[in-house]
Amino acid sequence: MNLKDHIAAIPDFPKPGILFYDVSTLLRHPDAWQVAMGRLSSTVRRWQPDLLAGVESRGFLLAAPLALKLGCGFVMLRKRGKLPGKVIGHDYALEYGTDRLEIQADAVTPGQRVVVVDDLLATGGTMAAGITLLQSIGAEVPGAAALIELNFLGGRKKLNVPFESLIAYDE
Numbered sequence: 163m164n165l166k167d168h169i170a171a172i173p174d175f176p177k178p179g180i181l182f183y184d185v186s187t188l189l190r191h192p193d194a195w196q197v198a199m200g201r202l203s204s205t206v207r208r209w210q211p212d213l214l215a216g217v218e219s220r221g222f223l224l225a226a227p228l229a230l231k232l233g234c235g236f237v238m239l240r241k242r243g244k245l246p247g248k249v250i251g252h253d254y255a256l257e258y259g260t261d262r263l264e265i266q267a268d269a270v271t272p273g274q275r276v277v278v279v280d281d282l283l284a285t286g287g288t289m290a291a292g293i294t295l296l297q298s299i300g301a302e303v304p305g306a307a308a309l310i311e312l313n314f315l316g317g318r319k320k321l322n323v324p325f326e327s328l329i330a331y332d333e
Contacts, residue, residue, distance in 0.1 A: 165201075165329050168194040169310065183310050183331065185220060185281050198328060202279075202307060203231045205326045209304040211277040213270065215239050217263075217292050220281035224309060228279060237269040237276070239292045250299055254291035263291050265299070272300025282310040283327060286317025293323055 168188040175182040188194050206214070206228060213235040216225030222238060229236035241262065242251065248267040253260050270276060278292045293303050303323050311318065311327035318325050 163194060163197045165194060165198055165309075169329065183282060183312075185223070185309060188309075189223065198309060199227060199231055201328050202228055202309070205328070206277050206279070206305070206307050207232055209277050209324075210275055211304070212274040213237050213276045213301075215265070215276050215278045215292060215296060217278065217280040217288055218244070221279050224281055225279035237265060239263045239265055239278070239295065250295070252291050252295035252298065254287055254294075256287060257285075261288070261291075263288070263295050265295060267299075270296065270299055270301045274301055275304055276301040278303065278306040278323075280306075280308045282312065283308040283317045283325065284312045284315045286315075286320030289317065289325075290320040290322075293321060 170184040170187040216222040249264040251264040
């Protein structure tokens with residue numbers, strides 16, 4: 163099955179000049195969703211994760227069911243102020259300004275193998291920040307994965323771990 167057939171390309175969203183790849187069209191197609199989860203599980207399984215870390219918010223849609231399929235735990239990497247209790251954060255640069263990812267302080271035990279999962283890798287800044295955050299709290303991050311990669315933006319180059327995607331767009 164060609165998963166690209168189930169991804170909608172929405173021009174000029176969220177602003178003019180941006181071509182948005184919408185995974186919701188894949189999620190609502192049961193056969194394509196099942197194939198995508200099967201392929202992602204084959205990719206991620208080889209890293210032998212203890213936990214999957216989903217990046218807010220569409221990464222949750224992939225990482226949570228994938229963790230269930232792989233028999234491992236799931237943790238959330240969220241934007242500032244979205245998690246209760248004590249959190250640990252990492253600030254990172256955006257094209258114009260900064261942002262922050264946070265994780266609950268007790269979510270990961272040092273030495274646990276945590277694979278970062280998101281729906282899409284574009285410029286790589288958010289995924290790189292998630293990897294850095296996890297490594298800073300003692301996680302071993304053997305790899306990262308996404309459903310979609312925008313090759314032309316070079317995000318993979320910002321990652322210090324192996325990365326895999328199921329679908330790639332070159333322009």
